[in-house]
């Protein structure tokens with residue numbers, strides 16, 4: 001009999017001395033994940049972080065470890081456990097010149113054995129954008145008026161910019177997306193891709209033009225110094241800030257950070273790594289999980305910032321989701 005038939009493991013099954021382990025490709029991840037599934041899973045992860053490790057629906061979220069490697073690269077290690085989802089994993093992210101990829105190792109939550117090795121880039125993209133979308137919907141709820149279509153600025157034209165535009169269009173029907181990128185041709189290419197997906201998108205030539213009157217701003221670049229000034233941002237707008245993830249980096253100017261109410265995915269991770277908060281001495285009002293749980297009511301009509309650090313628990317719930325959906329396909 002073909003060993004694959006006997007393994008019961010989804011994806012490409014590899015026999016280890018501790019049982020079958022699945023190798024799950026990027027293609028399979030993209031095939032089984034939908035925005036609604038990822039939004040729901042990331043919500044449970046964020047709530048779990050804010051509930052803490054001792055709650056029955058809590059999560060365990062250690063700090064990310066950075067391992068500088070010989071030469072010019074580094075390895076980032078991102079573990080996480082979400083009890084509600086039986087999701088225990090570690091993401092290993094390789095950041096080397098010309099090579100920037102991640103792998104998620106998913107473990108059986110009670111037996112400890114390795115269940116799957118999953119290519120991690122698609123999960124990283126979708127769960128990061130989902131966290132931003134969840135924060136945005138809490139802090140900048142969809143307006144009742146059907147006449148109002150949110151203006152959404154996206155700074156950057158890379159992987160995160162693309163998924164942020166897509167998830168914003170998914171959550172805010174009729175949203176008008178504006179893309180700014182350092183290279184205008186990259187912004188144009190993303191605009192064409194989004195339009196081909198039925199999303200209303202246009203490019204802007206400057207950051208200031210992109211964010212003018214915008215209701216929602218997504219900073220999705222590799223910038224290490226501030227590219228967004230407070231004076232350009234409409235009072236009451238919401239900003240998702242997902243980059244500048246080192247204590248000495250910044251992507252928003254002090255005026256913006258100081259004028260806004262600030263939320264994060266993890267207080268602990270933000271105080272360890274978010275230069276926008278560390279360098280400005282800004283106060284974190286609440287974790288977004290506390291808002292999702294109804295433990296904190298966001299103020300109305302204030303400018304808000306979601307400082308996203310990226311958490312291993314977000315990867316864990318998505319990895320579990322992918323594995324379970326692939327398993328269901330084999331049954």
Ligand SMILES: NC(=O)C1=CN([C@@H]2O[C@H](COP(=O)(O)OP(=O)(O)OC[C@H]3O[C@@H](n4cnc5c(N)ncnc54)[C@H](O)[C@@H]3O)[C@@H](O)[C@H]2O)C=CC1
Pocket residue numbers: 124128156157158159160161181182183186220221222223224227242243244245308309310311
């Ligand atoms: N918070 C989170 O959970 C996560 C955050 N990130 C962060 O998101 C950011 C974007 O990541 P990806 O889209 O995967 O990268 P990418 O390489 O696909 O795209 C980066 C974009 O930023 C632009 N860029 C680079 N330096 C710039 C600068 N100084 N000024 C303006 N634009 C600049 C590039 O031209 C490109 O358009 C990075 O800062 C990354 O560290 C990525 C994954 C998760």
Ligand SMILES: O=C(O)C1=NCCCC1
Pocket residue numbers: 076093124245309310311
């Ligand atoms: O959360 C992730 O995944 C991250 N990816 C790139 C930079 C650090 C955070």
